[in-house]
Amino acid sequence: MRIGIVCPYSWDVPGGVQFHIRDLAEHLIKLGHEVSVLAPADDETPLPPYVVSAGRAVPVPYNGSVARLNFGFLSAARVRRWLHDGGFDVIHIHEPTSPSLGLLACWAAQGPIVATFHTSNPRSRAMIAAYPILQPALEKIRARIAVSEYARRTLVEHLGGDAVVIPNGVDVDFFATAEAEPKWQSEGARSTALDGVPRPGGTIGFIGRIDEPRKGLPALMRALPKIIAERPDTRLLVAGKGDEKEAVEALPEHLRGQVEFLGMVSDRDKARLLRSVDLYVAPNTGGESFGIILVEAMSAGAPVLASDLDAFRQVLDGGAAGELFPVEDADALAAAAVRLLGDPKRLAELRELGSRHVRRFDWSTVGADILSVYETVTEGATAVATDERVGLRARLGLARD
Structure with missing residues (x-):
């Protein structure tokens, strides 16, 4: 044809x-x-x-x-x-x-x-x-x-x-078979997986245009101090194009070192990033008809925490394949992230649920x-x-x- x-x-x-x-x-x-x-x-x-x-x-x-x-x-x-x-x-x-x-x-x-x-x-x-x-x-x-x-x-x-x-x-296998990048993993990721003991940190991932408000990075930045207060070794990895200095302006200066900007990444590095994080956060504020990044994250085995947008809820099977928080509610985002990062069993459950659900895409x-x-x-x-x-x-x- x-x-x-x-x-x-x-x-x-x-x-x-x-x-x-x-x-x-x-x-x-x-x-x-x-x-x-x-x-x-x-x-x-x-x-x-x-x-x-x-x-x-x-x-x-x-x-x-x-x-x-x-x-x-x-x-x-x-x-x-x-x-x-x-x-x-x-x-x-x-x-x-x-x-x-x-x-x-x-x-x-x-x-x-x-x-x-x-x-x-x-x-x-x-x-x-x-x-x-x-x-x-x-x-x-x-x-x-x-x-x-x-x-x-x-x-x-x-x-x-x-x-x-x-x-x-989505090419599910492309993401599912990507290799994690050790430099992007949290220090305790491997040992936590072995003994089930939570570590005082974790790696959070965000992928999207930094200077596009509806992608929601400001809400994540507002939540980050509360997350770090409970889990001091938490890092945030941000992949996307935009003004990096402006993105961290609202953060206290002593916390800015815990945010790492990766710029635009290749498809290969995006897959490796999603394989490496402990939690993928999608804090979008609206205007989404689907949510392809959620599908990619689940394909890579990343537990997903997303804004409770209609489209995101549908992609996440009504919230069964990932967790949701109220749109633009930084306090709720922080509370959910702290709870999940401290609960290896729940993270493992979300990985399994997401990996099964994503095959339909x-x-x-x-x-x-x-x-x-x-x-x-x-x-x-x-x-x-x-x-x-x-x-x-x-x-x-x-x-x-």
């Missing part, structure tokens, strides 16, 4: 949607399918052979974050060229309602179109206001996928229609579900073609191209 996948966000700046698309493409290629991914990217960005650049993206505030999007007449022309040259049996558009390549591809294409909705935003006025512009594109979509029940709910409430829920995928399952959707829309259908009826100007109500 020839499959075209459209990524709305810049390939230069890693994020959950980009990782999902990358892993999906590579999974499909391993199965023998021909895959091309169209994505925004700077000219100097090294790209995998299956990615086609649609040009540079620009940063735009979107869904409580800053997304790097690609939109305009030049981008529309590149989309049409990619569609014309691709000869695709099906195209899979991610986030077709964002002002980027996905929406342009929906307007430009006709034929078997599948769309995945990642966004969870129950109060999106912008999406409601934009519905008249979005409607012609949405009507072309033959099958809709939502990455979670909350993304599905956003779609139903704002745009109508429905979607099948297929979660983001492996690409062997998720990929098969997505392929089933592709087969449904392509059965008896002609290949994808460009829709020559109207161009971008007409779609925006400006004029016929």
